[in-house]
Each structure stands twice: as structure tokens, then as C-alpha cells.
Amino acid sequence: MIDSMKVFCMVVAKNGFRAAASELDMSPAMVSRHVAKLEFELKTSLLKRNTRSLTLTDAGRSFYQRCGQIVSLYDQCLHQVSHDNKSISGHLKVGIPHSISQLHVIPALESFYREYPEITLDIIAGNHSLELFSHGYDLALHCGPLPDSALYYTLIGYWRKQTVASPSYLQQHGTPQVPDDLNAHQCLLHFDNRARSWRYVVDQQPLDVPVFGRTRINSSLDLCQLAQAGQGIAYLPDFTVKPMLARGELVSLLEAFMPPPLPMYVVHINPQPSKREQLFIDFLKTCSLAKAQP
Structure with missing residues (x-):
């Protein structure tokens, strides 16, 4: 009006x-x-x-x-x-997982600087929520339950795991219909998954399904790229595979068996974030990383 x-x-x-x-x-x-x-x-x-x-x-x-x-x-x-x-100025050191940084934060960063030109950033890609106090981070984005209840945090939304493969892989090897079918497939494993299993929900109960594959990598982005290339089935966060699913480069599998959504937090040093910290937290919310409701 x-x-x-x-x-x-x-x-x-x-x-x-x-x-x-x-x-x-x-x-x-x-x-x-x-x-x-x-x-x-x-x-x-x-x-x-x-x-x-x-x-x-x-x-x-x-x-x-x-x-x-x-x-x-x-x-x-x-x-x-x-x-x-x-007039808001100052410096922030922020830890952000690789895939979120590359796919969502970096492409939108210009808009943040346009709004707040006097704020400077150190963005360190990786999982840093437990390094806040010892490595001088102001903020860290953490995906999943918080391992330390003493940390201060802001909930920014929810995300979930997805099982994905390329259309070419499925055409050649078939589509798994239930989690146990993964035994017959080449699975792409994250190196940090020491148990070498993927979690599903079967008959309303959580079930860790053993998976096998010839490749383990400590990067969700690399696993996503291998899946796009038809090298196997991957189990990845939705914020990592969302663009590829939208373009039809990957297909979502076993959706009826996927576990419930998980929280996404921004962890911070102070009980109440400073003004510039809150501005960056608000910026992360605009990057469409997570859904508001589970």
C-alpha cells in the first residue's frame, strides 16, 4: 500500500x-x-x-x-x-559443512555483503561444532543431535537423509525396493561411517542395514559426484542432493523407509548471539538449508 x-x-x-x-x-x-x-x-x-x-x-x-x-x-x-x-562491523569466524558451504552459502554470500559491507568473514569448511572454544570459532553449523548439551545453540530447521542413485545406475543394476536389497548393490560409503551401515525404519522400528562398497570418501560432495556418474548408491543429506534431484541427475530411493528428520543448529560461544552473529544466523536461514518443520 x-x-x-x-x-x-x-x-x-x-x-x-x-x-x-x-x-x-x-x-x-x-x-x-x-x-x-x-x-x-x-x-x-x-x-x-x-x-x-x-x-x-x-x-x-x-x-x-x-x-x-x-x-x-x-x-x-x-x-x-x-x-x-x-554501521554494523566486525569479524566472524564460521564453521560450515563442505556441501552446505559450496552449494548454498557461497552462492548467496554476495547478498550478505551487500547488506552488511562492514562485516568480514572467515568461513572454514568442515564440521567444527566441537572446536568452538579451542579454535576460536564464533559460530558453527551443526547437522544432527548436539553431542554436548553445554553448547549454546539456535535451531534453524530440519533436514533428512536420502538414498540416491543415478538413472543410468538404476537402469543397469535395478532399483532396490526394500533396504535389504542394498546387499546386492554397490554402495558409496562415507569414510566417517565407521559402522558401515545406513539407518532405515522398517515396521516402525529403526534398523541399521549393513552396506558394502569399494569406495569410501570423507566428502559428501565427492560421494554425490560418484553417484551422479553411475558408480553406485549413496546415502546423503537432502541439502547435498537437492539440486541434483531437481535436475533429474539423481533419483530418490527407499523413501518409505527413510528415518525421521534431524535438527540443524547454529552453535555459538555466547548464550545470546551478538548483533553481527545474529545477522549471519538469519542469513543462513535464508539459504534454504533446512525446512522450518520436521
């Missing part, structure tokens, strides 16, 4: 739709639609129009006086917020 109010004020100030349109760099028809929208919402006429002149109705005159004050206050608020953003 504020845009329509600005247009209305310009029409009155310039005493005409065409003059206002020229000043606002929009068509006279668009100017007319803004004014009509205001009149519809207010359920009253604001202007009397004829071919030669334009005058305010009594309601229009009263509205114009208040409208100018509101538009001026709105512009002042925008200016103040912009000034506050630019």
Missing part, C-alpha cells in the same frame, strides 16, 4: 497523472491503477478528474495530509535501517 500512497502523493504534487508518471518513470495507466487501488481499499473517491483539471475531494484532502506524513516517516525508517546495517 505504501507504493500506492507514494504515487498518490506525486499525482497531487504534480497536479496530474502524466506529470506524476514522468516523475516516477512509470506509465500513466500504472499511476491510475495505484490511485484506483487506494480508492478501492479506502472505499471512497480521493480525486475529481476531468479533461483539464484534477482536484482533491474532501476525503482526498484529509488523506493527502496524513499520507505525506506516513510516506515521509516510511522513507526515514528505510534510511535508518540502511544506515544501521552499514
Whole structure:
């Protein structure tokens, strides 16, 4: 509505739709639609129009006086917020898992710097939630249950595991219908998965299914790339495989057996994040890393 109010004020100030349109760099028809929208919402006429002149109705005159004050206050608020953003400065050291950093954070980082040009960042890719106090991190993104209840944290959403393979792999080797079918497939294992098993839910009970494969890698991105290349089946976070699933490069498998969603936290040193820490936490929420609800 504020845009329509600005247009209305310009029409009155310039005493005409065409003059206002020229000043606002929009068509006279668009100017007319803004004014009509205001009149519809207010359920009253604001202007009397004829071919030669334009005058305010009594309601229009009263509205114009208040409208100018509101538009001026709105512009002042925008200016103040912009000034506050630019005045926030300082440095943050942030730990972010590799796949989230590469696929979601780095592509959106320019927008953060555009909003907060005086904040500088050290982004360290990897899992760092347990290194906050010993390695000088301000924030760390952690995916899954927190191992240490003494840590301060902010919940930013939920994510889940997905079992995926390429269409070419499935065409050649077939599609597993139940978790036990994975025994007959080449599975791509994460090096940190010491148990060499993947968790599913069978008959409403969690079940760790042993999996086998010739390749183990300590990178979800590399495992995803191998799966795309048709080298086997992978078990990866949804935020890692989401772009590839959308493009049809990977197919989601065994969806009826996947375990419940897991939390995603930003872990921080202080009980209450500082202003710049909170701004970066809010930025992470805009990166579509996790769903708001499980």
C-alpha cells in the first residue's frame, strides 16, 4: 500500500497523472491503477478528474495530509535501517559443512555483503561444532543431535537423509525396493561411517542395514559426484542432493523407509548471539538449508 500512497502523493504534487508518471518513470495507466487501488481499499473517491483539471475531494484532502506524513516517516525508517546495517562491523569466524558451504552459502554470500559491507568473514569448511572454544570459532553449523548439551545453540530447521542413485545406475543394476536389497548393490560409503551401515525404519522400528562398497570418501560432495556418474548408491543429506534431484541427475530411493528428520543448529560461544552473529544466523536461514518443520 505504501507504493500506492507514494504515487498518490506525486499525482497531487504534480497536479496530474502524466506529470506524476514522468516523475516516477512509470506509465500513466500504472499511476491510475495505484490511485484506483487506494480508492478501492479506502472505499471512497480521493480525486475529481476531468479533461483539464484534477482536484482533491474532501476525503482526498484529509488523506493527502496524513499520507505525506506516513510516506515521509516510511522513507526515514528505510534510511535508518540502511544506515544501521552499514554501521554494523566486525569479524566472524564460521564453521560450515563442505556441501552446505559450496552449494548454498557461497552462492548467496554476495547478498550478505551487500547488506552488511562492514562485516568480514572467515568461513572454514568442515564440521567444527566441537572446536568452538579451542579454535576460536564464533559460530558453527551443526547437522544432527548436539553431542554436548553445554553448547549454546539456535535451531534453524530440519533436514533428512536420502538414498540416491543415478538413472543410468538404476537402469543397469535395478532399483532396490526394500533396504535389504542394498546387499546386492554397490554402495558409496562415507569414510566417517565407521559402522558401515545406513539407518532405515522398517515396521516402525529403526534398523541399521549393513552396506558394502569399494569406495569410501570423507566428502559428501565427492560421494554425490560418484553417484551422479553411475558408480553406485549413496546415502546423503537432502541439502547435498537437492539440486541434483531437481535436475533429474539423481533419483530418490527407499523413501518409505527413510528415518525421521534431524535438527540443524547454529552453535555459538555466547548464550545470546551478538548483533553481527545474529545477522549471519538469519542469513543462513535464508539459504534454504533446512525446512522450518520436521
